[in-house]
Amino acid sequence: MNLPTEEGDFYWTPEGYKVFTEQYHLKRGYCCKSGCRHCPYGFDPKKGY
Helix, strand or coil, X not given: CCCCCCCCCEEECCCCCEEECHHHHXXXXXXXXXXXXXXXXXXXXXXXX
């Protein structure tokens, strides 16, 4: 599912990576378990949950 993005949903790092913010993750409504930098769901890739 691809949600349309709006102001505040992401930013670009100096290296050119697109980073989704907590705002976007909450709008999406679930954790993708990819270890996202701003995950509001508390997923820890080291623990696997």
